[in-house]
Amino acid sequence: MMTAPQSSRRFFLQAAAMAGGGLMLRVSLPRHAEAAQQAGVLNAYIRIAPDNTVTILSKNPEIGQGIKTSLPMVIAEELDVDWSQVHIEQAPLDEVKFGRQFAGGSLSTPMNYEALRKVGAAGRHMMLAAAGQAWNVSPAECRTDRGTVNHAPSGRSLTYGALAERAATVALPDLDTLPLKDPKTFRIIGQPIPGVDNAKIVTGQKLFGIDTTLPGMLCAVYEKCPVFGGKLVSANVDDIKALPGIHDAFIVRGKSTGDMQSLQDGVAIVAKNWWTANKAREKLQVTWDDGPTAQQSSAGFAEQAHKLAHAAPAAWLRQNGDAASALQHAAKRVEAAYSYPFLPHMPLEPQNCTAHFQDGKVVLWAPTQNPAPGRRLVATTLGIEEHDVTVNVTRIGGGFGRRLRNDYMAEAAWIAKQVGVPVKLLWTRQDDMRHDYYRPAGFHFFKAGLDGQGKLTAFSDHFVTFGRNGGLADSAAMDSNEFPAQLVPHLQYGQSVMELGIPTGPLRAPRSNAMGFVFQSFIDELAHEAGQDPVAFRLSLLGEPHVLKGSADPMRAFNTGRMRDVLTKVAEVSSWSNRRSLPARTGKGVAFYFSHMGYFAEVVQTTVSPAGEIKLDKVWVVGDVGRQIVNPSGAVNQVQGAALDGLGAALGQGVTLDRGRVVQGNFDSVKPLRMNQAPPVEVHFLTTDHPPTGLGEPALPPVIPALCNALFAATGKRVRSLPIDTGMLRA
Amino acid sequence: MAFTIRINGAAHSVDVDGEMPLLWVLRDELDLKGSKYGCGAGLCGACTVHVNGAPTRSCLLPISAVGDAQVTTIEGMSAQPVGRRLQEVWQALDVPQCGYCQAGQIMAAANLLTHTPRPTDADIDNAMAGNVCRCATYNRIRQAIKHVAETE
Numbered sequence: 050m051m052t053a054p055q056s057s058r059r060f061f062l063q064a065a066a067m068a069g070g071g072l073m074l075r076v077s078l079p080r081h082a083e084a085a086q087q088a089g090v091l092n093a094y095i096r097i098a099p100d101n102t103v104t105i106l107s108k109n110p111e112i113g114q115g116i117k118t119s120l121p122m123v124i125a126e127e128l129d130v131d132w133s134q135v136h137i138e139q140a141p142l143d144e145v146k147f148g149r150q151f152a153g154g155s156l157s158t159p160m161n162y163e164a165l166r167k168v169g170a171a172g173r174h175m176m177l178a179a180a181g182q183a184w185n186v187s188p189a190e191c192r193t194d195r196g197t198v199n200h201a202p203s204g205r206s207l208t209y210g211a212l213a214e215r216a217a218t219v220a221l222p223d224l225d226t227l228p229l230k231d232p233k234t235f236r237i238i239g240q241p242i243p244g245v246d247n248a249k250i251v252t253g254q255k256l257f258g259i260d261t262t263l264p265g266m267l268c269a270v271y272e273k274c275p276v277f278g279g280k281l282v283s284a285n286v287d288d289i290k291a292l293p294g295i296h297d298a299f300i301v302r303g304k305s306t307g308d309m310q311s312l313q314d315g316v317a318i319v320a321k322n323w324w325t326a327n328k329a330r331e332k333l334q335v336t337w338d339d340g341p342t343a344q345q346s347s348a349g350f351a352e353q354a355h356k357l358a359h360a361a362p363a364a365w366l367r368q369n370g371d372a373a374s375a376l377q378h379a380a381k382r383v384e385a386a387y388s389y390p391f392l393p394h395m396p397l398e399p400q401n402c403t404a405h406f407q408d409g410k411v412v413l414w415a416p417t418q419n420p421a422p423g424r425r426l427v428a429t430t431l432g433i434e435e436h437d438v439t440v441n442v443t444r445i446g447g448g449f450g451r452r453l454r455n456d457y458m459a460e461a462a463w464i465a466k467q468v469g470v471p472v473k474l475l476w477t478r479q480d481d482m483r484h485d486y487y488r489p490a491g492f493h494f495f496k497a498g499l500d501g502q503g504k505l506t507a508f509s510d511h512f513v514t515f516g517r518n519g520g521l522a523d524s525a526a527m528d529s530n531e532f533p534a535q536l537v538p539h540l541q542y543g544q545s546v547m548e549l550g551i552p553t554g555p556l557r558a559p560r561s562n563a564m565g566f567v568f569q570s571f572i573d574e575l576a577h578e579a580g581q582d583p584v585a586f587r588l589s590l591l592g593e594p595h596v597l598k599g600s601a602d603p604m605r606a607f608n609t610g611r612m613r614d615v616l617t618k619v620a621e622v623s624s625w626s627n628r629r630s631l632p633a634r635t636g637k638g639v640a641f642y643f644s645h646m647g648y649f650a651e652v653v654q655t656t657v658s659p660a661g662e663i664k665l666d667k668v669w670v671v672g673d674v675g676r677q678i679v680n681p682s683g684a685v686n687q688v689q690g691a692a693l694d695g696l697g698a699a700l701g702q703g704v705t706l707d708r709g710r711v712v713q714g715n716f717d718s719v720k721p722l723r724m725n726q727a728p729p730v731e732v733h734f735l736t737t738d739h740p741p742t743g744l745g746e747p748a749l750p751p752v753i754p755a756l757c758n759a760l761f762a763a764t765g766k767r768v769r770s771l772p773i774d775t776g777m778l779r780a
Numbered sequence: 781m782a783f784t785i786r787i788n789g790a791a792h793s794v795d796v797d798g799e800m801p802l803l804w805v806l807r808d809e810l811d812l813k814g815s816k817y818g819c820g821a822g823l824c825g826a827c828t829v830h831v832n833g834a835p836t837r838s839c840l841l842p843i844s845a846v847g848d849a850q851v852t853t854i855e856g857m858s859a860q861p862v863g864r865r866l867q868e869v870w871q872a873l874d875v876p877q878c879g880y881c882q883a884g885q886i887m888a889a890a891n892l893l894t895h896t897p898r899p900t901d902a903d904i905d906n907a908m909a910g911n912v913c914r915c916a917t918y919n920r921i922r923q924a925i926k927h928v929a930e931t932e
């Protein structure tokens with residue numbers, strides 16, 4: 050039986066008795082808090098069983114960001130239970146019940162932290178009330194301690210489990226006035242707690258999407274046109290069907306809507322095991338109609354971008370003062386052209402999905418960061434209702450933004466419908482690298498002016514980016530507030546667009562992962578041109594601590610004071626002022642970046658051999674993500690991973706397009722960072738009186754310019770294009 | 781063709797194409813899902829198993845070449861003292877992020893520590909460079925290997 054819900058301005062709380070005598074608590078945001086809910090918020094379920102185990106449902110997909118551990122920690126803290134009592138269950142997709150379920154944008158922590166504390170506190174309050182009733186004493190005389198309630202005057206105590214049934218019947222507390230713990234007394238929040246799936250991971254138990262096995266399941270591969278959006282003309286599927294071990298092979302007609310997120314034309318091959326299905330592709334012959342994208346190439350875009358750079362931008366994103374005239378009258382003028390490539394996500398677990406279609410309904414097991422749009426896509430693709438699509442979210446072998454898209458779900462569902470038994474679709478590494486939603490490439494043509502004192506007075510960027518279907522390509526935009534937008538009197542950002550047939554999308558720290566590189570590298574050039582210390586130059590650009598305009602949400606507005614503090618701290622911990630005493634061809638570089646509400650400043654030290662080989666000596670990271678790091682173990686791991694991820698991308702990653710297709714296919718041509726390249730990453734957090742924010746992403750953007758600036762310090766050569774061409778670094 | 785191979789101390793019979801790599805025999809025929817597919821080309825190490833004690837990329841090893849060798853997978857590592865120790869320390873130091881590469885990392889680390897109980901940083905670089913961690917948990921992997929070596 051559910052008690053009448055208790056609603057407050059922000060929350061909605063319900064309690065119920067569980068069959069067998071436990072307590073179930075559900076907290077959510079009231080419906081009118083639509084905007085917040087859209088952003089990925091809370092809906093927490095806690096069950097307290099008579100045996101005193103506490104089960105917390107983890108509603109968001111786990112992609113390695115540690116959310117399955119850190120958000121339950123917050124509830125457990127305020128509930129005042131022992132972490133060893135807590136079990137975590139992955140919630141299935143049900144947004145009516147759980148609210149928005151996704152992983153992305155480093156949003157889980159900021160959206161959920163205070164709310165989840167209240168959830169835990171409500172449970173604790175109800176346990177106290179239940180104990181008071183049971184003993185006929187005032188709850189104020191009772192204390193909780195790790196899953197028990199004690200009444201010191203009488204020496205009595207009961208576990209939460211024993212109280213759970215009664216707690217389900219007490220009056221619900223008012224969430225707005227409910228007292229929370231003093232953070233000084235935290236025993237779980239702020240402690241390094243290992244990931245809840247670690248035991249399964251290290252013993253090789255089934256956990257990931259690719260590990261899904263169902264009775265009678267077959268395995269499938271799906272061959273698509275190497276040119277994006279190409280159409281299938283014909284294929285020798287009868288020859289394929291005749292091969293030993295092949296269960297079926299058939300042509301699939303796409304449901305293309307032009308955005309490349311829906312089912313594309315292709316050939317499905319199904320066999321008892323995956324290797325046999327994939328092997329048959331060697332014999333597969335397909336005639337494709339490549340379509341218009343086959344004209345596109347990386348070299349062609351670079352040429353076009355440089356042509357566009359000579360003309361005025363097609364549009365102005367921002368114009369302050371009179372940049373053109375200020376440039377003309379500057380004591381010193383600096384110009385530089387920067388570019389960066391299309392980047393694949395390449396999570397180590399290639400895209401896959403298992404589906405079983407039966408009686409007009411389909412059940413999927415999907416490693417997706419974003420299951421709800423996946424369900425919609427599957428429903429549309431199969432022409433069935435959404436409520437006939439069930440999505441089980443598995444653990445995910447890396448997301449990085451790739452799994453915000455659900456193309457593999459549509460493919461698996463379609464193939465399963467055709468075959469009639471459970472089917473696991475698995476892409477090869479090449480499929481994964483050649484059918485991605487790439488981080489868009491981009492080109493920046495900078496001009497800046499310094500006055501006689503080396504002060505930056507004029508700044509201009511002509512950004513050449515990509516468009517699609519009349520708008521900008523996904524994740525190809527630049528923010529008109531991009532630093533140093535509000536700090537230079539004469540400043541202009543212009544933009545020109547090239548039409549693109551290649552699908553693009555968000556990659557870890559979308560937009561920032563590229564903007565950080567170009568802006569923080571060019572600012573470093575200006576510091577050197579001004580004859581100033583790159584840290585001091587940046588501090589003087591940031592000016593006195595103040596909040597820049599640009600976002601109605603104060604959390605999203607750039608606070609120059611917070612950035613000054615992380616920058617100052619990173620200079621200190623990295624012994625920045627001693628950098629002149631480093632040996633020849635060793636250098637330190639610095640950069641900062643504000644993204645995902647987090648402030649990060651980083652220093653990289655590198656040594657370059659006479660042959661141009663880069664050795665990464667060390668990275669120092671200082672971050673400010675507010676007043677509380679929930680799980681320092683996961684936090685440091687995330688920050689180290691993000692910094693190393695950026696370094697890997699700068700050193701060896703990028704795909705090139707030729708005749709509309711991606712040239713690279715595996716880790717020999719797009720190179721992930723390896724152990725022998727990975728430097729130690731020293732991580733510091735500044736604790737500031739601001740709400741806690743996420744850290745899966747904001748540590749990435751500054752590391753790339755910090756590296757390139759270090760390479761300049763070591764060699765005098767300025768890297769303006771990624772991935773880094775080590776040839777240019779030769780002595 | 782019928783093959784009988786020995787995995788984690790037990791004999792298993794399968795009837796597959798002799799070219800089929802051990803990885804897919806383990807995963808699809810024997811339902812041992814601990815060894816992972818990452819690249820299929822010997823470039824990532826996610827599929828690492830031990831064949832007669834030597835770390836081997838199972839995605840490249842045809843079943844016909846396994847013969848009567850002893851194959852050990854991550855599922856069998858708890859039976860070895862070094863494997864069990866690595867698994868404990870990996871959990872306690874919270875090495876994994878997504879976790880997908882970690883079975884392969886532990887297989888590589890076990891081989892390193894078996895032959896070099898006190899590895900230097902250079903030893904770790906050499907032994908582990910073939911195992912990609914896309915989440916870049918390298919600092920933690922290094923720390924965990926050293927911790928096992930020091931507390932042996």
Ligand code: FES
Nearest residue numbers: 818820822825839
């Ligand atoms: S899957 Fe075998 S090395 Fe990558």
Ligand code: FES
Nearest residue numbers: 879881913914915
């Ligand atoms: S933990 Fe994700 S690939 Fe290593």
